[in-house]
Amino acid sequence: MNRLSRLSRLSRLIRYTIKFSAIITFGVLFFIIVYILVRGIPYLKPSLFALEYTTENVSLLPAIITTIIMTVLALLISAPIGIFTGFYLVEYARSGNKLVEIIRITTETLSGIPSIVYGLFGLLFFVTALGWSFSIIAGAFTLAIMILPLIIRSTEEALLTVPNLLREASYGLGAGKLRTIFRIVLPSAMPGILAGIILSIGRIVGETAALIYTAGTVAKIPENLFASGRTLAIHMYVLSSEGLYTNQAYATAVVLLIVVIGINALSTTISKKLTKGNIDG
């Protein structure tokens, strides 16, 4: 009897500790989001969205435009390469292929490299060795390498969920391999690939350390791809390290948070659709 009550007391202790930890985790997340929204939203003034950056208005708009350019460019470079790599790994490579093993190791390595090392590499290779100086294009190439493993992995996983039956049916109707991949496999794997691409957009938008010494920190809308420009995240870093524009930094944080929350919601919805489709099929 005594032993039993001790056991149940211990069980209760375990349960409370576990619940308490979960409350801390999600409480902290909730607090961060609410704190930044509450402090930042009042400072989202129209002057923050002026076309021209001056030290008076500290406008966000050039940074937002730069962020969009940077995102599109990095995706244009990385998405085809990543998706094609997925095609090769899943549709072409035979199992036990040495190259597949090596690619797997390199993508794992790439995803573990910290962004400051990417930044250092971008500075040494794109900015210095190739002579691109601080520019949008140097930043975009650096980011493209950084998000490559994310796109490869999501493509691979999405392709693997496509049932072989579809491929065989397509071959049976006389379609070639290429046609099968682009017309049959790719459409059904699209939600998974999209979810990966959306997540990489999140990485690009939030990246700072890899861009400071590749894209630079100029606060204007870049005139061409070889001009320097700052994305929103760098804008926020510069504002908060200067220490003069804390309120504007709050406002920038709000914009970043809203973008990230939107991106995550979108990616969740899309991957949910994917799993639902699989159950139906």
Add this chain to the structure above:
Amino acid sequence: MNKVGINMKSKFLEKLMEIVFFISACVSIISVILICFFIFVNGFPAIAEIGVFKFLLGKDWSPSNVPPSFGIFPMILGSLYVTAGAIIIGVPIGVLTAIYLAKFCPKKLYNFLKPAVNLMAGIPSIVYGFFGLVVLVPLSKNIFGGNGYSIITASFLLGVMILPTIISLSEAAIRAVPRSYYEGSVALGATHEYSTIFAVVPAAKSGIIASIILGIGRAIGETIAVVMVAGNQARMPAGLTKGIRTLTANIVIEMGYAAELHRGALIGTGVVLFVFILLINGIFSVVKRRMA
């Protein structure tokens, strides 16, 4: 005749695209080689010029002195201290939260909390860093004294930042444990809590360890958030409530104006960081392979 022509054209296209796919697949390999090459080739000469031991174990970093001194031991210790702090804070909370999500959480709540973990992973480090700057630094100043920029502040912030990594991987590991472990334990009369902690979690041990290793990698490599709250003094650690500079911070703070040997020493700092990361990744894949 025409049909043969089309056939040949499509054969050619098939072959061409296969080659394109193959070349794309090689890009990630080439990238890793390029990254290693450029970091090491630019870093090693400076390390050699300074002297390996003087560089790694030197306690004095004063690049603008005459003669300058480039010892990064304070930064190595700095990185290790804040990483250890992050692990002490992040691992217990992260693993317990993972247990909660896998075994205690009602389904409806789970559908809400799981995306929340993903969101936590998606919040940019600059936002975490800013939050640390405006909330944690003043808080730590009030509680522990000093100016608030300290090992403790950085550890707390990093501890929060590695939570999603630890939670996601640990949860997956716990879910991968066969149900029979749990059922066997319950059948022997153990409670739900007992069965989870003493039968299921030990079986998920290697997955949980893998999540911790990945968390260590994240903590060591984190840059912007740490720069904003750690104080960044390039000196030997003077106490938990005092400021510190990490390897990553050393690069990002001084790279903007460094030249010649100073610049080389910063790239050398990158080499040391990179070697740390490669080691951690190596251990991670060994543990993961053992899991499979």
